[in-house]
Amino acid sequence: MTDDADMERLGKVQSLVRAFNILDALTGFDNGATLTDLARETSLPRSTAHRLLTTMNTLRYVDFDASTNHWMIGVQAFALGNAFVQSRDLGRIGRPIMRSLMIDAGETVNIAIADVDDVAFVGQARPANGNGENTAPGRHMPMHSTASGKALLAFWEKAARDCFLASHAFERRTDLTIVEADALDAELAHIRARGFAIDDQENELGVRCVAAPVFDSKGLVRASLSISGSVARLAEPRLMMLGRTLSLAAQRMTNDIGGLLAA
Numbered sequence: 001m002t003d004d005a006d007m008e009r010l011g012k013v014q015s016l017v018r019a020f021n022i023l024d025a026l027t028g029f030d031n032g033a034t035l036t037d038l039a040r041e042t043s044l045p046r047s048t049a050h051r052l053l054t055t056m057n058t059l060r061y062v063d064f065d066a067s068t069n070h071w072m073i074g075v076q077a078f079a080l081g082n083a084f085v086q087s088r089d090l091g092r093i094g095r096p097i098m099r100s101l102m103i104d105a106g107e108t109v110n111i112a113i114a115d116v117d118d119v120a121f122v123g124q125a126r127p128a129n130g131n132g133e134n135t136a137p138g139r140h141m142p143m144h145s146t147a148s149g150k151a152l153l154a155f156w157e158k159a160a161r162d163c164f165l166a167s168h169a170f171e172r173r174t175d176l177t178i179v180e181a182d183a184l185d186a187e188l189a190h191i192r193a194r195g196f197a198i199d200d201q202e203n204e205l206g207v208r209c210v211a212a213p214v215f216d217s218k219g220l221v222r223a224s225l226s227i228s229g230s231v232a233r234l235a236e237p238r239l240m241m242l243g244r245t246l247s248l249a250a251q252r253m254t255n256d257i258g259g260l261l262a263a
Contacts, residue, residue: 027073032070053071057071098123098125111214147197151211152224155220174204198243200239207228210242214254216259
């Protein structure tokens, strides 16, 4: 039997779905839509549509033009859309810096973002000689075993980072993968102090990677720049040198997107 609390939760979910349906419907109108238009498009009673629109207007997800009686997409919805575009378009924004790094290092340079529980690669600059690992844009890899993922995870806000560490069972990709939450947390603290992350065959035997974080306008980590290559080419002294180089390049990219470096 459904109790009152369950009914309340179901009602909130239904209202949320209806609100998103209204936003979806608004995207189909070039110059906004009337209440009647939106009620018809979403198959909602006018009173329900009006109540939801009023709430979304308060939150700035929609806007109302009293002179035309039209509802339009609001500034907060645009802000969310722009945040998504910025994340997905970082591969293009960062390409000049990635290409410069690739030429100087002679290795493949990648840029990646967090995507749910994984790290997603969204851009790559690869030398003509084929050096480096071919991590094609669109590929996903684990967060905990890659330098790109650890560079992101290390600079998450503490509450989000603690939640991630407590709620995941980490796959042992190689014998060198860090799979204990306490050990990974200590590694992340070391990354924050050093400014860049290293994957020393933790994700794939024979492959090393180094990565540094890129921050957005709120000082939150948005992406990671990385260089990957074989153990033979990326010996430990060179790996540390590339880490410092990547940190400087990531700072330049942070500036390019109007970001703020982490405190």
